Each structure stands twice: as structure tokens, then as C-alpha cells.
Amino acid sequence: MKTVPSSAVERDLATEVNSRRTFAIISHPDAGKTTLTEKLLYYGGAIQEAGAVRARRGAKAATSDWMEMEKQRGAFCSSRRSPYDRYDGFTLNLLDTPGHADFSEDTYRTVSAADNAVMLVDAAKGLEPQTRKLFEVCRLNGLPIFTFCNKLDRPSLEPLELLDQIEREFDLPTYAVNWPIGSGDAFKGVYHRPTREVHLFDAAVTKESRAKKGEDKSTKGLSVLPVGDATLTERIGEELHAQLMEDIELLDELGSDLDLDAVHAGSLTPVFFGSGMNNFGVQLFLDTFLGYSVRPRGRETSDGVIGPTDDAFTGFVFKLQANMDPRHRDKVAFVRVVSGKFERGMKVTNARTKKAVALSRPSQLFGQDKTVLECGYAGDVIGLNNPGSFAIGDTLYTGKRRVLPPIPTFSPELFAYLRNADTGKYKQFQKGVAELLGEGAVQVMYSRDSLKQDPILAAVGQLQFEVVQARMAQEYGVETTLDMLPFNVARWVEGGWDAVDAAGRIFNAQCVKDVWGAPVLLFKNAWNVDQLVADTPEIGTLSPFSKPPAAD
CATH class of the missing domain: 3.40.50.300 (P-loop containing nucleotide triphosphate hydrolases)
Structure with a gap:
């Protein structure tokens, strides 16, 4: 480096x-x-x-x-930041987005940083x-x-x-x-x-x-x-x-x-x-x-709008990527600087976990190439070594506490259990699931039945499943199979588990939980959603997207 x-x-x-x-x-x-x-x-x-x-x-x-x-498909399957040197007095940050429709949620997160x-x-x-x-x-x-x-x-x-x-x-x-x-x-x-x-x-x-x-x-x-x-x-x-x-x-x-x-x-x-x-x-x-074009803009926070020239540092995590360098099994969090000045080694607070984090290994990334970054300003994107400290949507700040709006998760249309084809590679499978699915390239859900521990992949399109399986094989040496589920609509129960329990038995839907532990109902079609809402008012409001728990 x-x-x-x-x-x-x-x-x-x-x-x-x-x-x-x-x-x-x-x-x-x-x-x-x-x-x-x-x-x-x-x-x-x-x-x-x-x-x-x-x-x-x-x-x-x-x-x-x-x-x-x-390289094989000629399609972008993840979003990256390409750093320019100064060009005509400007520092340019190009945020590349997946062109394929199956990765529209990844694109939404990337666009939120532009x-x-x-x-x-x-x-x-x-x-x-x-x-x-x-x-x-x-x-x-x-x-x-x-x-x-x-x-x-x-x-x-x-x-x-x-x-x-x-x-x-x-x-x-x-x-x-x-x-x-x-x-x-x-x-x-x-x-x-x-x-x-x-x-x-x-x-x-x-x-x-x-x-x-x-x-x-x-x-x-x-x-x-x-x-x-x-x-x-x-x-x-x-x-x-x-x-x-x-x-x-x-x-x-x-x-x-x-x-x-x-x-x-x-x-x-x-x-x-x-x-x-x-x-x-x-x-x-x-x-x-x-x-x-416009310079970096102000952003709404829990403490009002913060301007890019505010002295206090603020940034948010919009992308996670595992194994950008397969030799080191690294995990990188991409952070968009919103305000203030970033400096290598500075300490920030993660609004979600309330923990202080030292940003000691910041980098700029272009493809797989890393360059140590000494400082950054509003508009810049920083790659941080992420041993599990960050999640998509996390707000990082110094000084007075402020929280940027969470990045929503949208309703997927395909669902499948991800199975480990080789039981002798249990640890590799679990590691791959934890790292790859934590990136947010696909959503992940789990059955309420404690005996069913395999993750449920939830995606907009089939290509997302193929990318996960290919990377599990290439990066972790684990062959996997998919067990497709007969659903194509997901709705989050805004009333939480109390609303689910109040509704009693739920027909024409399966109840699972997302990575935050919130209840999600899976339906075969939109008609089943309308039918449940009409027949079971106790279930309360159903939402086509979820947000991570608020950083209180």
C-alpha cells in the first residue's frame, strides 16, 4: 500500500x-x-x-x-468508488453503479452517496x-x-x-x-x-x-x-x-x-x-x-441540516464489500464524508452502536487497488477496514450527536434457502454467509423455527443469487444449492411482533424475521397481501420496505 x-x-x-x-x-x-x-x-x-x-x-x-x-458477463455486480487526481483544479469522485436491474437496491444506496x-x-x-x-x-x-x-x-x-x-x-x-x-x-x-x-x-x-x-x-x-x-x-x-x-x-x-x-x-x-x-x-x-454540477450538499440529520463546511465530521456507510483482496480476506466499509474534515487515525462515534471507533486504516479504492488516505472532505468516499464494526446506513460523527436518515431496504421478489452442499465445510459456509450477506447485495432473512438455521436469501432478480453462489465457491471454497420458496412479495409488519401475535394464525403467508429481528410476511402475490389486511386488521400496517432500528 x-x-x-x-x-x-x-x-x-x-x-x-x-x-x-x-x-x-x-x-x-x-x-x-x-x-x-x-x-x-x-x-x-x-x-x-x-x-x-x-x-x-x-x-x-x-x-x-x-x-x-x-469480467465474464460484462456487467457491474457491485458499486465502487474511483478516485481521480485533481483535474483542472477539481477532485472528482466517480461512484459506479450496477447496470443490471437485479441490483437496483445496491444502486439506490450508491446514489444516496452522490x-x-x-x-x-x-x-x-x-x-x-x-x-x-x-x-x-x-x-x-x-x-x-x-x-x-x-x-x-x-x-x-x-x-x-x-x-x-x-x-x-x-x-x-x-x-x-x-x-x-x-x-x-x-x-x-x-x-x-x-x-x-x-x-x-x-x-x-x-x-x-x-x-x-x-x-x-x-x-x-x-x-x-x-x-x-x-x-x-x-x-x-x-x-x-x-x-x-x-x-x-x-x-x-x-x-x-x-x-x-x-x-x-x-x-x-x-x-x-x-x-x-x-x-x-x-x-x-x-x-x-x-x-x-453542484458541490457537496447539505444533509438532513436528527439535529437539523448539516452543511458540508461544518467543522464537525459526519459521514455515513453506504456500501460494504468483502474480499476485495482475496489474499487478505478483507472487509471494507465505504463511507461518504458529509461534513468536516476526515483525518487518518481520528476517533468517531457510531450512532447506532454508540461506540467510539478509531479510523486508523483509511484508504481510497480503485478496483482492487488501495491507497492510504491521510485526509478527506465532504464529497469524498473513504474505505475503512471493517471487522464487523459497521453496517449499511451507519452514521459516524464527532462532536455533537447527529444521525443521518437510515437507508431503506426495499421489497424483494425472489426467495430461497441457501444450503451448504458440503457439511464438512460448515465453518467456511458460516463465514461466507456472515461476510457476503452482510454486504447487502441480497437481503437475508431467517425462519422463526430455530431448527431451520439456513439463511433465506431475498432478492430482486436471479442474478443476485448467482453472484452469491459464485462468490461462495470462489472466495470460500463452498458449493451451495438453492431451495426456492413459492413467494414473490414481502411486507414488513410495522407493529412488530406484538401485532403478529395479536393476529394469531396468519393464512396465505409465511412469517420470517429479517437481520434486525423484525417480522416480515412473505406472500405469493399482492392479492394475498390485500386479503390479509382486509381479513386481519389486528396485523396493523404493512410496509414494502424496512429501515434498520433507529439509533436512539
Whole structure:
């Protein structure tokens, strides 16, 4: 583990906070999220050569795809934080999210740690189901949303149609910051409205090929022309030039100024066009995004709103990950800094356990790589060695006690007992269950019958089960089987066990307990839920999500 120079330790708190930009990327699978992530990291200097998901055989695997199942499937199965060095005076924290629908709850937790969201759209397909779901997650969290329409080097929908989809389906006005000139084989570049310049696209010239030749990595290597340049018609063709002039006139009529207050309120999305695979429009997006996005924001706590420049340190755990380094069987808690200054070795209080914890081994993480972290500020994400001290949603603080809102757990749709196929590996099985299921990648429940000790996995989709079984085999050497249960709806009993006992015998449902010991009813369908509520008013209120016990 190498140590980061501590030259930034004494920087002014407000200056540090103002320079932070923390954002999450959301998209439907196959929209190009992994590739865009790699290109953003490449432009920011975090990696030397960008990998791509396509053509994995013989190609460099994506740097941030560290889990074996991700390499095989090309899907993100966990969320990670990618630290940038300072870029143009900014420190960027990129929170990557799983694109697969089965991991929507993991995405919700990750988005809760972000201040901005980048919505990636496949320009040929437009809005897709998972994009819609994740958009709602971002809207629930009140995040400003920036849209990047990807793959313009392939045949695409008309830009006005893409804007119309966003406005119509999300009830979200759009503002085109860039405007594409053609698409597919006829894609010639983008018109950048703030500078009234045309950035010309050449499919044969990529960022990586220029860097390998020792040329400047900046966008200066691209052809950038003022919109009135006399050679523009020759460069893009007469027909596309005429169309561009018409489009610019239309855009100017719609208004040339961007309402940043509306962007920050989440009621207007700036839209960009480009090609992540060809590194086109990515740095242009990044540079513009830095000027439009918001710095770390204040958060509601049990003691009122706390600002990012508050002197007292506050943070919350939004992600747990076991075995990021299989050689050391480590367990890492990801903490988003909300206020104040984090310093290596500082002592904080965990609001849930009321215990003091010394944060003596903090790190930044990028894939499997760890770097010792000396200090951090609001917006930063810190990896903490977690021998069992933390749970998802824990608030850590110094000074006056304050508690951030808990992160809710949503209703799963698939349920199965996880069985140990080799009774000779009892200890390995129990260790794997404790560590992997503690991450929250799937929910875990238990039977009320003390003789049934196997955990009940509860998930949104089948892939979550497959990931758990694969990691049990790879990381703990334990083969497992699943015994599926005939339920697809879960409801938490808000009245607790008293309400369950008052209801007496419960029909068409099975009562289990969650990891906090709270009662959960499993149903075969929503109709059974309505029937129970109508027939058994003693059961009280049923909720589709739960929260950890309050930190009193």
C-alpha cells in the first residue's frame, strides 16, 4: 500500500469542499457505461490506458471491473468508488453503479452517496427500462441529472426525438449543450453551444492512439472550428452544413442561456452527445460538467441540516464489500464524508452502536487497488477496514450527536434457502454467509423455527443469487444449492411482533424475521397481501420496505 502525499492536509475547508464533484453514472445494460467510465478515468489521469467491455478476448479488461463475474458477463455486480487526481483544479469522485436491474437496491444506496447523476442513454435505443428505474432513484434523492447520449458513431435516433422522450416520459425539460452533426457513418461531430464551436469527429483518430504516439492527450488534437469558419462546409458536407445551420437557428430560438438553478434543482437536464468508445465528446462533456454540477450538499440529520463546511465530521456507510483482496480476506466499509474534515487515525462515534471507533486504516479504492488516505472532505468516499464494526446506513460523527436518515431496504421478489452442499465445510459456509450477506447485495432473512438455521436469501432478480453462489465457491471454497420458496412479495409488519401475535394464525403467508429481528410476511402475490389486511386488521400496517432500528 502506498501513501498519498499529505500536502492537501492544511488546505482551507471551504476551498476543498468547493473543489469536490461527486457523481454517479446510471444507465441500462449495454448502453456503454463501463466504457464511458473508463474514458472519464482516462481523461482524468486515473488510468493510463482505457479498457473496453467489447472484444474482451485478447483485449485489456476494464480496469474497474475487478470481480470475476463482471469480467465474464460484462456487467457491474457491485458499486465502487474511483478516485481521480485533481483535474483542472477539481477532485472528482466517480461512484459506479450496477447496470443490471437485479441490483437496483445496491444502486439506490450508491446514489444516496452522490451529489450529481450522469444518465447515459444509447442514442440508437433511447430510454430503456432500467434507465427509467434508475432515473426515479435519482429523482427520489433530489440529484441534478446530466444526460449523455452515447454511440453517435452508430445509426441513432433523431436528437429531437431523444429530447422529446426525456421530456415526455420523465416530465423533465432538456437543454442541449451539444448538438450532433449526423450519426452512424455520417457522424461528423458536435456543435458546442456555449462556445459556438464545431468539434469534428474522425473515427480513425482516438485518444488512445494519439497518446501511444506521444501526442498531447487534450482535446487540442481534435479539429475545432468556429461555426462560421469558411472551411466547415467542406469538412462536413454541404447537406449536413445546411442542416446544422437550420438546427442552430432553432436552438437559438429556444433560448441560448442555461438555467443553472433549474439544473441544480433537478428540474432541467443538460444534454450532451458523443461516442464513449471513440473518446469523442467525453472530455468536452467532463469539462462542461465541472462548470454546471453542484458541490457537496447539505444533509438532513436528527439535529437539523448539516452543511458540508461544518467543522464537525459526519459521514455515513453506504456500501460494504468483502474480499476485495482475496489474499487478505478483507472487509471494507465505504463511507461518504458529509461534513468536516476526515483525518487518518481520528476517533468517531457510531450512532447506532454508540461506540467510539478509531479510523486508523483509511484508504481510497480503485478496483482492487488501495491507497492510504491521510485526509478527506465532504464529497469524498473513504474505505475503512471493517471487522464487523459497521453496517449499511451507519452514521459516524464527532462532536455533537447527529444521525443521518437510515437507508431503506426495499421489497424483494425472489426467495430461497441457501444450503451448504458440503457439511464438512460448515465453518467456511458460516463465514461466507456472515461476510457476503452482510454486504447487502441480497437481503437475508431467517425462519422463526430455530431448527431451520439456513439463511433465506431475498432478492430482486436471479442474478443476485448467482453472484452469491459464485462468490461462495470462489472466495470460500463452498458449493451451495438453492431451495426456492413459492413467494414473490414481502411486507414488513410495522407493529412488530406484538401485532403478529395479536393476529394469531396468519393464512396465505409465511412469517420470517429479517437481520434486525423484525417480522416480515412473505406472500405469493399482492392479492394475498390485500386479503390479509382486509381479513386481519389486528396485523396493523404493512410496509414494502424496512429501515434498520433507529439509533436512539
